[in-house]
Amino acid sequence: MSALFGNYTRRPIQLVKGKGTKVWDENGKTYLDFTSGIAVLSLGHANPILVETIKHQSELLWHTSNLFQNKYQEQLAEKLVKGTHLSHAFFCNSGTEANEAAIKLARKHTGKHKIITFLHSFHGRTFGAMSATGQEKVHSGFGPIVEKFEYLPYNDVEALLSAVDDETAAIMLEVVQGEGGVHVIAPEFAEAIQKVCEDKGILCIVDEVQTGIGRSGTPYAYMQTALKPHIVTLAKGLAGGFPIGAMLGTAELYDSFGPGTHGSTFGGNPLAMSVATAVINEIFDKTFLENVKKKSQYLKEKLVDALPETVEVRGMGFLQGITCENSSVIVDTAEKNGLLVVAAGENVVRLLPPLTVSYDEIDEAVAILQAIIPATTTVS
Known part of the structure; x- marks a missing residue:
């Protein structure tokens, strides 16, 4: 056994x-x-580029914790936001962790709790990320999930407009629902999300854990849509196999994620940062x-x-x-x-x-x- x-x-x-x-x-x-x-x-x-990067960095520094300045994080953050409307990054160890950070930031920044997500979505398996996921089979057996998530049909503009209200903090989505069946966002749905976010002051969170870092043919998949997200989450391909997660956000969110609001023991360690930087240098070409x-x-x-x-x-x-x-x-x-x-x-x-x-x-x-x-x- x-x-x-x-x-x-x-x-x-x-x-x-x-x-x-x-x-x-x-x-x-x-x-x-x-x-x-x-x-x-x-x-x-x-x-071979990643193998050599790991060998080199492993002989210098593996871990320092986030008690100290970290040039490796600074360098990678700059590369990830370059050429976008985003301005800041938080590093963690997985896509689930990145989505947890996004949920916390959205609620803290807006002071609201309702987050709209979509049926057949997948955002992770910790309680917050699992609760954001619009699949009953992922929730089954764990008792009460985190409240205030509302699941709508994907690509349904009418359902979206009916669900948005003054209590809505954010709309969270994947440009392509990978785990849920490879459903691609319709152009008119992306346009509707962007407009309602602008009109109502709602945050847009795009989960790019599976679609980001060049997999779509652009650095991020949202770039092929009308979406201009306030928060983007990354993981999977970011370090080519080395564990990492990241949350990117706009400048307006900076003050809502101050000292003590969130953290990660291993997030942003020099090994992960060095490997991810090597990946970005290749893929963002x-x-x-x-x-x-x-x-x-x-x-x-x-x-x-x-x-x-x-x-x-x-x-x-x-x-x-x-x-x-x-x-x-x-x-x-x-x-x-x-x-x-x-x-x-x-x-x-x-x-x-x-x-x-x-x-x-x-x-x-x-x-x-x-x-x-x-x-x-x-x-x-």
């Missing part, structure tokens, strides 16, 4: 080595990794992002051409979803054929390759999916 709790449904293989988009299991079998650790390994496995756009569009076009007409391919950048019955069966069959993918929602297979994936690797992955997704698959 395992000494681990059984809170994960684990696949039967154990991965022992990775390089770029490829991984190997303990028996030596090779796979194309189109999960990227669920959108984490933005620059692929064992990226214009040529790199242009290649992400081209390659992700190539992936989507190849999928549309190769898969049955009954299948819907939807997403943004290198976050693509394929609607199919029995998605768990497709995930298992793909694994047996040397391709690692992950489910999203009930009937969607999600593709999250490293941003460094090659055209040949895209072709190989599409060929595997073409061979295993049946023509009888229906759109969900």
Whole structure:
């Protein structure tokens, strides 16, 4: 019997080595990794730049706590807000922690408590982030959740306008609902959110934990919409596999997050900051992002051409979803054929390759999916 709790449904293989988009299991079998650790390994496995960065920083300084000045945090914060309307950063260790910080900041700054989120959203599993998540299965069994979250249908402008009132502190959303089924925000919905936030003095929180750091083809996915968020949360791909989370905010929020309001023992440690800075130096390069756009569009076009007409391919950048019955069966069959993918929602297979994936690797992955997704698959 395992000494681990059984809170994960684990696949039967154990991965022992990775390089770029490829991984190997303990028996030596090779796979194309189109999960990227669920959108984490933005620059692929064992990226030499990141390996060297960790080696170098580990010989200098690992941890100091936030009692002291930290140039590593300052440098990364400046890179993350450069070219945006955002001005300040808070660092933590995960997307859930970043969303907890966002919820606290929104309530403290506005003095209000109601936060609108959306059905099929996912914001994390701590009590605040879990309560923000619009999925009953995530809440089940834990008793009373944090109050004052209201869940609305995604992309429903009428429902949004009906729900907003004088007690609304913030609207919190994902530009692409990754865990909830790869649902992309409609342009008119983004416009409606932006307008109501401006008109009513409501904060806009965009959860970019899965979509941020180049995965959409721009530094942040909100940049491809009408949204101008007051708060943006990040994690996953920010340090290419090293644990990190971040919350970015506008200048008007600065005074609401003073000493003693929030903190993190490990957040902003020099190792995480150094690795994340190396990641940003690579990904925020214009040529790199242009290649992400081209390659992700190539992936989507190849999928549309190769898969049955009954299948819907939807997403943004290198976050693509394929609607199919029995998605768990497709995930298992793909694994047996040397391709690692992950489910999203009930009937969607999600593709999250490293941003460094090659055209040949895209072709190989599409060929595997073409061979295993049946023509009888229906759109969900």
